[in-house]
Amino acid sequence: MPTEVSHDLYGELDESLGAPLAEVLDRTCIILLDRGGIDDLTYLNVSPAVYQSVVRSRAKEVRRGGPMSLLGLLLRRDESLSGNETSAA
Amino acid sequence: MLSHEENEKLCRVGPGTPMGELLRRFWIPICPSKDLAQPDSDPVRIRRLGEDFVAFRDSEGELGVLDEQCFHRGASLSFGRVEDGGIRCLYHGWKYAVDGTIMDTPNMRQEHFKKKFKAPAYPVYEAGGVVFAYFGHKEHQPPPPKYKWMEGPDEWRYVFEMIQENCNWVQAVEGGLDSSHVGILHGDEVALITRGEYDPKGIGKDRYPSVDQAPRLEIEDTTFGFHYVALREALEPGKYYARITPYVMPFMTFPAFASAVMRVPRDDESTAVISVAWDPDDYPNEAAIMDRQGMDDPRVYGPDKRLRILPQDREAMRRGESFSGIRGFNPQDGAMTMNMGGPILDRTKEHVVPSDMAVLRMRRLLLRCADAVANGEAPPQLDPAVDASEVVGTSGVIDVDDDWRKLVPAHKAL
Numbered sequence: 001m002p003t004e005v006s007h008d009l010y011g012e013l014d015e016s017l018g019a020p021l022a023e024v025l026d027r028t029c030i031i032l033l034d035r036g037g038i039d040d041l042t043y044l045n046v047s048p049a050v051y052q053s054v055v056r057s058r059a060k061e062v063r064r065g066g067p068m069s070l071l072g073l074l075l076r077r078d079e080s081l082s083g084n085e086t087s088a089a
Numbered sequence: 090m091l092s093h094e095e096n097e098k099l100c101r102v103g104p105g106t107p108m109g110e111l112l113r114r115f116w117i118p119i120c121p122s123k124d125l126a127q128p129d130s131d132p133v134r135i136r137r138l139g140e141d142f143v144a145f146r147d148s149e150g151e152l153g154v155l156d157e158q159c160f161h162r163g164a165s166l167s168f169g170r171v172e173d174g175g176i177r178c179l180y181h182g183w184k185y186a187v188d189g190t191i192m193d194t195p196n197m198r199q200e201h202f203k204k205k206f207k208a209p210a211y212p213v214y215e216a217g218g219v220v221f222a223y224f225g226h227k228e229h230q231p232p233p234p235k236y237k238w239m240e241g242p243d244e245w246r247y248v249f250e251m252i253q254e255n256c257n258w259v260q261a262v263e264g265g266l267d268s269s270h271v272g273i274l275h276g277d278e279v280a281l282i283t284r285g286e287y288d289p290k291g292i293g294k295d296r297y298p299s300v301d302q303a304p305r306l307e308i309e310d311t312t313f314g315f316h317y318v319a320l321r322e323a324l325e326p327g328k329y330y331a332r333i334t335p336y337v338m339p340f341m342t343f344p345a346f347a348s349a350v351m352r353v354p355r356d357d358e359s360t361a362v363i364s365v366a367w368d369p370d371d372y373p374n375e376a377a378i379m380d381r382q383g384m385d386d387p388r389v390y391g392p393d394k395r396l397r398i399l400p401q402d403r404e405a406m407r408r409g410e411s412f413s414g415i416r417g418f419n420p421q422d423g424a425m426t427m428n429m430g431g432p433i434l435d436r437t438k439e440h441v442v443p444s445d446m447a448v449l450r451m452r453r454l455l456l457r458c459a460d461a462v463a464n465g466e467a468p469p470q471l472d473p474a475v476d477a478s479e480v481v482g483t484s485g486v487i488d489v490d491d492d493w494r495k496l497v498p499a500h501k502a503l
Binding site for chain 1: 441
């Protein structure tokens with residue numbers, strides 16, 4: 001089950017993980033546009049590596065407990081995804 | 090968004106940085122030709138990629154670009170005298186030819202010294218009213234650039250340079266690849282365009298026949314970089330208003346019709362914007378262009394080329410006469426990109442959405458190419474087979490089932 005980001009999870013992140021966000025965003029953006037946009041979507045599930053990169057970059061926002069988003073969708077960590085994978089839901 | 094590491098790699102351009110090494114593979118626009126209009130005209134101080142140079146045109150009309158600092162004791166050659174086939178440093182009179190040959194060393198008589206050494210000089214190319222220089226390794230020097238706007242006599246063009254301080258080059262280029270801001274930030278101008286009251290033979294030629302603020306976007310990689318289209322529901326039912334913007338690696342965008350904009354890093358914190366208006370059918374009018382841009386006001390744009398943003402006209406905003414309270418495309422864009430929380434936008438904090446697609450593609454492309462160069466490869470856009478000479482930005486009203494690519498048949502997709 002995908003997990004939404006919370007500030008509690010920040011301390012549990014695996015520092016060895018990481019993903020190239022420029023690649024991830026470009027690819028995911030095209031997928032979202034090809035399916036007609038994000039109007040009917042809420043979540044973007046991401047692999048642990050992508051999750052790690054986003055949360056590490058947004059440390060301040062995470063500490064404030066703000067909702068994490070990517071490309072206009074709420075972010076969820078999904079252990080079933082690997083590498084730089086993302087999946088909208 | 091980007092990670093901090095990606096953002097640093099993307100934005101920093103000094104010698105030895107990954108992006109700096111990539112950009113040094115390309116010919117770099119350094120100034121409009123009119124800045125060096127005549128033989129022996131005044132030298133011009135140039136800052137590009139975090140380094141300082143001096144450009145001059147010798148008595149024969151040949152262009153030269155040298156390190157700004159004199160080979161002898163480091164005084165600025167921008168104070169130099171351009172005379173009798175070279176540029177002479179004011180400090181001790183050392184004189185250099187356009188190729189860096191040391192012509193004279195008044196305080197040192199040994200002739201062999203002049204034959205043995207040369208001041209660093211860079212290849213120069215001039216076309217379309219723009220002077221380019223090549224700052225990379227000699228073995229990687231590509232053929233000179235060739236673009237549509239370079240065709241024809243000077244009367245077909247108007248070229249001007251504007252400096253945006255407190256503005257890294259990437260955020261400046263991103264502004265040129267951001268369709269969704271056009272109808273908002275530039276809403277005043279778009280309203281005039283729609284009524285046929287803004288540059289009706291130039292940028293307002295198509296009268297922007299749409300009120301759709303949420304265009305459908307499509308993007309395609311090309312040999313020269315990429316192009317993308319914003320497809321808006323046209324005023325005419327059953328039609329799309331297609332507006333196509335090409336990105337020619339690494340600096341150039343084509344806003345629409347016969348114009349091109351090169352946003353070139355002076356250093357990590359300031360950007361030189363060289364714009365070309367080109368139209369063989371209706372010659373660009375300098376006064377009209379600067380008036381439309383709000384840049385005929387010396388408080389906004391003067392001889393130092395710095396763009397300055399005047400206080401907004403809040404009264405006009407309140408009266409509903411202006412959305413931004415700022416006059417002109419360039420000042421409006423500058424107000425945004427020169428005020429992004431510091432000279433380099435912190436992209437870890439931004440929240441991009443799918444309509445930022447072209448911005449995301451540009452970042453990915455630049456970072457991939459920087460990595461390729463770091464791994465000993467050449468940027469694919471510099472393959473000799475790549476021809477960007479027919480690349481244009483354009484628009485048109487098409488049937489909803491039509492392929493927008495028919496508007497740009499010369500663009501070669503990958």
